[in-house]
């Protein structure tokens with residue numbers, strides 16, 4: 486067996502693993518990144534990036550259809566789904582190629598193969614050219630997560646995970662989405678815009694369980710306007726083939742209902758890829774499948790670290806990338822640790838939902854006294870000029886200290902707007918830090934500033950609560 490020796494080995498090349506490889510290379514460590522699939526992982530190949538391309542194509546189609554309202558008359562508009570796929574695939578190719586170049590530029594080697602821990606500091610890799618034994622004093626597990634399968638709904642045929650749903654040969658005429666969470670709503674809504682008749686089956690009481698219902702309500706309204714059927718308190722229990730498609734059996738509040746589908750998208754969550762890595766033999770501590778790590782991303786086994794989805798919630802690419810940089814610096818002997826106040830979360834529905842910090846429910850659970858500030862996009866000049874006025878910014882401010890505790894945005898470019906809110910939380914901002922910052926006009930971030938001022942009765946472009954919170 487071929488033997489190789491490195492300073493550090495990273496298993497997995499998703500947004501956690503590749504970022505870690507790049508940073509380790511920058512810090513001068515002889516680094517190997519092992520990947521069984523494609524560099525870029527789920528995010529670049531079959532997740533965040535291709536889904537956002539499809540969502541953008543669907544949005545462009547919908548916008549073009551309604552462009553007559555702003556005086557742009559398009560005689561005929563149709564979808565070339567093959568071209569959407571080709572465009573999306575081109576983006577994935579460019580990005581994954583870019584990541585490979587960055588790894589190379591930083592002298593991090595990439596080995597294609599399936600890795601397994603074979604002892605302390607030892608990794609065995611099954612490659613096309615045969616097995617390779619790699620030794621390193623530092624090993625980082627960044628193996629990510631995969632979609633959960635529910636009993637009776639194994640992926641294959643008409644039953645798709647998000648992976649297949651991103652590469653369908655055509656827009657399905659009838660799509661049943663099981664699970665009204667992040668992925669189900671992002672893709673379900675995009676396919677509805679592209680002409681599919683979509684039904685979302687959600688086990689919880691509302692779509693996006695756990696999210697502020699006031700934010701979710703705006704998206705639910707848009708789904709209804711698109712003709713999407715939403716069935717809550719509904720559990721998919723089985724399916725039978727019907728032609729090329731499926732008849733999906735659903736238990737809705739104790740009743741059996743059947744939904745006909747050409748494709749069924751199952752998006753009921755993801756689970757960590759922690760099996761088959763040899764973790765048990767090394768005695769690595771796990772918690773419900775997630776590898777347990779400390780603030781320096783160390784596992785309980787010396788020299789072994791874990792980052793990203795496999796190391797716990799939230800399973801978000803930007804959390805993985807941040808952990809990657811921390812662990813690379815820890816390995817390089819720098820004084821680094823995970824010390825983050827706020828991790829933003831974005832749901833790329835229409836309108837988008839973006840949140841950071843505490844939700845109203847969490848504030849209530851903790852018994853915190855807060856002021857709520859709100860600003861509707863219907864009152865934003867910029868939102869009007871782009872024709873996207875649905876939604877609002879909602880901020881929670883601690884009553885006594887007037888510090889920001891949480892921000893929820895549903896509306897245009899919420900995904901971008903959340904960056905300023907995240908910086909504010911990370912810096913422990915007081916309302917005046919935001920209120921005394923000049924925001925360019927006319928722009929959407931003014932809505933965040935106005936919502937913050939509204940919390941203390943000082944908004945200029947919306948009516949303040951009476952009595953003013955801070956006269």
Ligand code: NAI
Pocket residue numbers: 635663664665666667668669671686687688689692693694719720721751752753754755799800801830831832833
């Ligand atoms: P999710 O956890 O967001 O939603 C799963 C939904 O399925 C929940 O609403 C749950 O109540 C429902 N459910 C569970 N079992 C069910 C059943 N038998 N029948 C009907 N409904 C059922 O999971 P999802 O959408 O698969 O996404 C997984 C993770 O991937 C997310 O939690 C997130 O961390 C990440 N992600 C992030 C994105 C982003 O940042 N924009 C986009 C997509 C995924």
